Amino acid sequence: xxxxxxxxxxxxxxxxxxxxxxxxxxxxxxxxxxxxxxxxxxxxxxxxxxxxxxxxxxxxxxxxxxxxxxxxxxxxxxxxxxxxxxxxxxxxxxxxxxxxxxxxxxxx
Numbered sequence: 001x002x003x004x005x006x007x008x009x010x011x012x013x014x015x016x017x018x019x020x021x022x023x024x025x026x027x028x029x030x031x032x033x034x035x036x037x038x039x040x041x042x043x044x045x046x047x048x049x050x051x052x053x054x055x056x057x058x059x060x061x062x063x064x065x066x067x068x069x070x071x072x073x074x075x076x077x078x079x080x081x082x083x084x085x086x087x088x089x090x091x092x093x094x095x096x097x098x099x100x101x102x103x104x105x106x107x108x
Contacts, residue, residue, distance in 0.1 A: 014050060034058075 008014070014031040017023050030051045038045045 008050065009052065014048075 008028070008030075010028070010030065012028045012030075013026075014028050016026045018026055028050070031048065032051050032054070033046055033048050034054055035044070035046045037043070
């Protein structure tokens with residue numbers, strides 16, 4: 001069985017040379033270069049392709065980046081909660097039960 005890439009859903013060609021007196025390269029506005037780092041190899045990559053065809057991969061990448069951001073936010077929140085507990089425990093420890101301005105003992 002042969003596998004062929006279908007024609008553009010917009011009816012265009014990615015790149016086409018037309019003779020208009022001199023050869024002119026006509027490029028579809030959806031034909032774009034994507035640059036980034038390959039997650040599997042860590043190498044920088046640059047590839048030309050149709051933006052419509054890139055959408056599924058870009059959506060997966062965006063979801064992964066969003067997940068990383070949410071995990072970082074949760075980690076930060078957990079650390080701040082831990083620090084808040086330690087501060088509260090230090091303030092309630094014996095010897096720290098005086099009011100900051102009056103020096104009198106705090107109410108129990």
